[in-house]
Amino acid sequence: MRFKIYRYNPETDKKPYMQDFVLDNISDDMMLRDALLLIKAEDETFTFRHSCGEGVCGSDAVNINGTNGLACKSRLSELKEPIEVRPVPSMPVIRDLVVDMEQFYHHYRAIKPYLTVKDPVPEVEFLQTPQQREKLDGLYECILCGCCTTACPSFWWNPDKFRGPAALLQSYRFLADSRDQATSERLQELDGPYRMFRCHSIMNCVNVCPKGLNPTEAIHSIKKLMVKDLV
């Protein structure tokens, strides 16, 4: 099986380049992450992030044949050869497939990804009805791998100002939570031309999300909340 891997070591390389690898011992049930590990065994200077290997940690988001995805959840037999692996687009490359995610986390921190409660906190626990809990389905599963945000053209054009689909989905995760009491502050923070309204429903985020989530729908729900807040 043939691979084209993006290589860049800022200490020795002037420019990034694509390196070819050929692996023979590929079985049907292997994922791209397994192949990257074999490549690393062949060439130990090759660097990429990975951890759990089962789509839970969100470490190994890479660009596979032009589409963002998790290496550990991409079956080799379903990919077209040569398999081209690059770092996720628009992020500063630290080395090979490893990118600097600081911008992404900055936006995540900015949406205050925690419950804000103003009433006195209950002595034992917060109670939620099954219906209230159901509203968080399709939102809480996000693993912050960054596939969606780095596939979003609006984020490419305005990475410093647009929050990106991942952060906005998380924002709605807290807006939709019956226990959170900071709705109007959250909505106010997202108003303005850039933070949320750079989203033009391109839906690249929905296409690439390895967890099958729908950030575009979440963004639309935030807009609906804003209209409700206005009226």
Added chain:
Amino acid sequence: MSLQAQGMRAWLLQRLTAVYIAVYSLSLIIWIIINYPINYSGWYSVFSHPVILISTVIFYLSLFVHAWVGIRDILVDYAKPSSVRFILLTALALFLLVMTTWLLLIVISLVKV
């Protein structure tokens, strides 16, 4: 409505004007199909009727607002240097102002006669 409409307000204006533009255009197309062929006097009498005239003026104003918000969105995304963006936005605003003035002149001429 001000040229300052940003974020939420701009988005809402875009949506509302879109609905009005769609409804007006569809009704106009249907009207043309039903009454085809239409001669000058037919056109004239329909478009000087106050209700049609007012809804037409609202249509054009909606179109201008819609164009302002939409093209500004594109410029904010793609015209990065602020000088270029400023020049293009000014040109757009001037163009829309000229169109509005023209629209008003037409309305005045229709009302007078």
